[in-house]
Amino acid sequence: MPKTPLSFYLHMIAVAVIVFAVGNYVSSRTPDRAEGSPSIISGDSSTASRNDNRESAYDRVMRTKTIRCGYIVWDPMVAKDVNTGAMSGVLYDYINELGRSLDLKVEWAQELNFATYVTDINSGKYDIECTGGWPSAAMGKFVEYTQPIFYFPVIAFVRLDDTRFDKSLNTINDPSIKVVSIDNDVASRILKRNFPNAGVVSMPQMGSEVSTQLMMVATGKADLAFVNYSGGLDFIKSNPGKIKPILHTPAQVIAANISVGANENRLKDMLNAASQELSNSGFVEALLTKYEKYPGSFYRVAKPYQLTAN
Numbered sequence: 001m002p003k004t005p006l007s008f009y010l011h012m013i014a015v016a017v018i019v020f021a022v023g024n025y026v027s028s029r030t031p032d033r034a035e036g037s038p039s040i041i042s043g044d045s046s047t048a049s050r051n052d053n054r055e056s057a058y059d060r061v062m063r064t065k066t067i068r069c070g071y072i073v074w075d076p077m078v079a080k081d082v083n084t085g086a087m088s089g090v091l092y093d094y095i096n097e098l099g100r101s102l103d104l105k106v107e108w109a110q111e112l113n114f115a116t117y118v119t120d121i122n123s124g125k126y127d128i129e130c131t132g133g134w135p136s137a138a139m140g141k142f143v144e145y146t147q148p149i150f151y152f153p154v155i156a157f158v159r160l161d162d163t164r165f166d167k168s169l170n171t172i173n174d175p176s177i178k179v180v181s182i183d184n185d186v187a188s189r190i191l192k193r194n195f196p197n198a199g200v201v202s203m204p205q206m207g208s209e210v211s212t213q214l215m216m217v218a219t220g221k222a223d224l225a226f227v228n229y230s231g232g233l234d235f236i237k238s239n240p241g242k243i244k245p246i247l248h249t250p251a252q253v254i255a256a257n258i259s260v261g262a263n264e265n266r267l268k269d270m271l272n273a274a275s276q277e278l279s280n281s282g283f284v285e286a287l288l289t290k291y292e293k294y295p296g297s298f299y300r301v302a303k304p305y306q307l308t309a310n
Helices: 005-019 024-029 057-063 090-102 117-123 186-194 212-220 229-238 263-281 283-291
Strands: 066-071 104-113 143-145 150-159 178-182 200-203 223-229 243-246 251-255 258-261
Touching: 005 283, 024 186, 057 066, 057 229, 057 263, 066 117, 090 263, 090 283, 117 143, 117 229, 143 263, 143 283, 150 212, 150 229, 178 186, 186 223, 186 251, 200 212, 212 229, 212 243, 223 229, 223 251, 229 283, 263 283
Parallel strands: 066 104, 178 200, 178 223
Antiparallel strands: 143 258, 150 223, 150 243, 150 251
């Protein structure tokens, strides 16, 4: 199992693309589809998910009065006590409150298998993915995403005495700058899109957790690594005086939200309505404040309204 949220969702994206490339999803989702009929992969969103006459996730939730969650354990989103099995975390509390608002029971049904996540959620093994979504263009072809609950910043970390990036990240785009990159990782996409001329220090997916990437920087084997802000600050706490974050510009921000099966727009709309209520009531802000280990490690969603001056 990947050891960081970034690596989990990027593994999930890579595996999903392979699965769909060989047609496994089509065969599992619509085994009796006639030749020429619409499919999810073809982009026909009006009828694709219901060709086999299966009950929609929304209809199942309303019939059973239960939302079944697929999730992965990673602190602080969803944590589980190894001794008692008790669960906690930002999204654990959030989803449970969402269920209470909707007068629905929340069942934490099963931990995700990232190799089969897309097929599982679209075939009804669980109703929603409850660990943060981490949307991407690649995955957006196969699942639906709710509105963001908050955002994770991905930050550049450099050695403590390195001042080359203090004013701008544009200085990264130089062959002399060596950046840690992992196949199909967020960092690799940041480099390709924004800093194509930067040098690359490649690492394999296995054994490439945040601490390993940042140790490459701390020991001078690389100049820079892009990692989630909270993970970087955890490293600094354990290894003081070695690296620092470049905070003037996040390299990327990634939404934390909920994903549902393809074409489950009614379910998505219901979740969005409840989410908006939780946000407007102040519940989300209180929740983020409770679990925010380091100030600034969760980016808030901008309010869609303006206060009237007295």
